[in-house]
Amino acid sequence: VSNVSLPPIVQAIRGSRRQLARLITKIEGEQANAELAEIYPHTGQACLVGITGAPGTGKSSLVSALARHYRGLAKTVAILAVDPTSPFTGGAVLGDRIRMRDLAGDNGVFIRSMATRGSLGGLARATANIVRALDAAGFDYIIIETVGAGQSEVDIASIGQTIIVVEAPGLGDDVQAIKAGILEIADILVVNKADRPGLENTVRGLRAMLDLGHRAERLIHHGQLMPVAALPVPDENSAWQPPIMQTVATTGQGITELAAQIEAHQLYLRQSGTLQARLQASLSAELEECLRDALLAQIRQNIRAEEFAEHLAQMVDRQQTPNHVALQMLRRLTPNQT
């Protein structure tokens, strides 16, 4: 095919899975700034669904079931499984992927796992950029799956548009504490394994937490360079109320209804202006992060090793705090600024 003579990145955008996989690897290695600038104008078309939940809730099966549903509608689907907990869990992730074996070989489905031992910030950025690559490659739906623990949910909330939090009956009260944290970011709650005993208790528990009324404003990102257009504050009646759905992912029960709720939420995001406001906030936060990195790289270039060693010794000897040293270095490096 004449396709082969095109630049790799164009091939990736036009459907070459091999070039797409290569691009993603490059993004993971943080060596793809030029490529990311090139694909950026092609992004913004996909529907981004984030799915999170504790281990044991069957969220991987739910992801597979949703993907199958979308394939049945002739839509293309990319699945990005992110596991920030440990390199050890590579095996578990692989095990989950095996359950999706029936989706393999279908060119309309693309599956990628990410596990990392590096910085969480780095993982979040790589995830956001990989989603852009998948978006530019034309997938109709991009499903981002993360284990629901610690900080990962904040990342998924800033990357995904519709966030699904998965629960299951009978996981025990100990999970409750962890669960509470991710409820705040849920656009749709799913009780999977709904054929198991304890369903009513779980649904009642979720309902009670939602009714607490303390559902916080979703945190898109922490801190912003400048205030952007505030998120629209819809009145109580028109604001989105997270529904509680019941599914049995292994049999497909409830998947059609879940997909309908996803569409409803996407419609809400667009009609209320929330999608645009979130995009502004999220880009502003990303700009801030890029600025920090670029500034730090500049300082790295301009400081001599001996000077650094001297500062380090002062800190180790508890003469000066890191904060104090930072202000000193900055004053010397950018004397023309206020």
Place this chain on the structure above:
Amino acid sequence: VSNVSLPPIVQAIRGSRRQLARLITKIEGEQANAELAEIYPHTGQACLVGITGAPGTGKSSLVSALARHYRGLAKTVAILAVDPTSPFTGGAVLGDRIRMRDLAGDNGVFIRSMATRGSLGGLARATANIVRALDAAGFDYIIIETVGAGQSEVDIASIGQTIIVVEAPGLGDDVQAIKAGILEIADILVVNKADRPGLENTVRGLRAMLDLGHRAERLIHHGQLMPVAALPVPDENSAWQPPIMQTVATTGQGITELAAQIEAHQLYLRQSGTLQARLQASLSAELEECLRDALLAQIRQNIRAEEFAEHLAQMVDRQQTPNHVALQMLRRLTPNQT
């Protein structure tokens, strides 16, 4: 007492719990740079013990039991309970603290809980600085307790010296995935609730994971401004091997043995030079973070709102990536740098 005429910060260092609590509140509000500089020379004396583990392992009871043990030796103890998961868990933390009621009223014990909905980076910094305040206030032992989920363990690894990871029999295999991530940072493993069925399985599982030999280098911080003296790489025989201890915190069983292992690990840290190397790496990382913040504050001061709005519009319209805009802004603001 004439103490009252002293500056508040001196009172805090000399034993006033009221002034110490006020100082901590100020640190939490990130309004304590001057105070932190003042107390910094007084730090570096305390033994810093980090304790982490999943909900249900009884780690709060273990913290109480350890605190009682140290009090029996006439040592002073500060307990800092950090819960980064959610504001909702405030109740749970409070419940845990009630179990420590027998420690209340003892001036040799100081207990503080932190829960936050803000940035994880902010929480980590506040935790590190509060530990400094407790250190300067002269506590012999500072126990930092966090729920073992997500990224929190990385924070505790950079703040604590001896890290204890708590497990319990019968928590189910689903926890395994989360557990794996925190094993990497464990200096001592504790199987608490050792009187419960399933003890042998849990110990065997932990042993197997340790024997995997994949125990990664402890991540102190991600990224450093400059390379500092590399961590000493002790040969296989002299390196610290994390022991697996068995305790029943509620009855005190095994606590004396655990305390002995903590002392042994502290001795190892000092004799091997590891403590000093870690301090250098951690201060270097903190300096980098302070630099980022200070640089960003400077940019905030120097950019006009209209200019920012223009850049934001270009990003929203997908003409320019945040990374590209960041480099442009930087070029304009620091033209005299390379």
